Amino acid sequence: MREGPDIARVATLIGDPARANMLTALMTGKALTASELAAEAGVTVQTASTHLAKLLDGELLQMRKQGRHKYFALAHADVAATIEALMGLAAGQGATRTRTGPKDAQMRQARVCYNHLAGQMGVQMFTSMRDRNFIWERGEDLGLTPQGETFVTGFGVALDGLTAARAPLCRRCLDWSERRTHLAGSLGRAMLAQMEALAWVRRDKGSRALLFSQAGQRAFTAAFPN
Amino acid sequence: MREGPDIARVATLIGDPARANMLTALMTGKALTASELAAEAGVTVQTASTHLAKLLDGELLQMRKQGRHKYFALAHADVAATIEALMGLAAGQGATRTRTGPKDAQMRQARVCYNHLAGQMGVQMFTSMRDRNFIWERGEDLGLTPQGETFVTGFGVALDGLTAARAPLCRRCLDWSERRTHLAGSLGRAMLAQMEALAWVRRDKGSRALLFSQAGQRAFTAAFPN
């Protein structure tokens, strides 16, 4: 009776609590094994196995075998974007499952979203770079200006490998907590990777929160002033 | 076991075929009565009633009573954006429920998305206005330049009423078929309304497709050249 793509199919796929937990866990961008995902979702491995098969079939996940392990990751950035959108809706109706604790504040300040920096600090990095004309915008497209390339290279990120890939260098990602744009794409991932290499920040084990060191925090505000 | 908003709850809500059909039907932006939605979804009114109650409870819909009718609409633009994102995923995996027919091509060319123009022509309108400096962009924010205000007013849209409202004048909306930005927000709605008033275009009854007349098509390309 209706036209258009079958939205119910994919929504049902995401709608199961176990599968939603798996997807949320994968929002960090890190690939996880089947048993790790089972633990994340709070189900036995055999249940997890069927869920993962469905997610693969629905093309929400990609998988690669490595020895006797299977590593799962989100299929592509669109999946991450859709999940962020759903989080935005869910957050709006105040239905955070766990009561908001210290972890939650941490998450709002800085967290990892599909391997790039999100939260207040993610937004700050983006706006700071844009306001200094390091990033140009044109509709949905983003890119680095010449000054931006200099800045990024000076920051320690090698652009050669990034621009060679067919994935876009810069991408917009809408933050579900801030409701503002932050930087995604291969550059967004590289920037976060470099901050980790500089020991500004480390990932919280078992959540998406990012923990900045005191020195890292200072260096960050110096590098990306408001 | 997991942190963050309860994404499964809202996804389950969208995941039922009947409810998904209702939401899709409401993507036009038009408010529909309970029985109309029942027909759209292909269920009896009593089943539709329970579904609608759940969608209201989940804050995906808003409702207003009018006489012995109840009119339902999407709660806010974020809901529409999320559904578009899901459509993008579903379309990607080639799972369009109905075989692609002439209707489908029509839909890709021009359709209504939450009361504004979407599809190829929606994208064209946006890019054309942006390239002529009628619209400025700054991160997630959009707005009309002085030249843009002149143009829009000349087009027959009164800006006074729009800017007074607290809803944003310009908004980005990501097209699921084109994967490009088109113009949403109150201005996007007003532009489409004006095109309908000028009889450039009329809505296809029973689908989201927009049917441009020959003259309307010509006038459109003149007003929004590539």
Place this chain on the structure above:
DNA sequence: CGAATGCTTCGGTTAACGTCGAACTATGCG
């Protein structure tokens, strides 16, 4: 006031699906 229409609530049936224990296959290690 009835009669008609739009929507809701109740009860009971049915189907789908998530869940786990147990048995099975595959890979790696000593």
Place this chain on the structure above:
DNA sequence: CGCATAGTTCGACGTTAACCGAAGCATTCG
């Protein structure tokens, strides 16, 4: 080659929730 670990398949159970018929409110109209 055994043994351990990672992942899958099978079967049975239980819960959930969608569905409709029928009866119940609410609103409008003659």
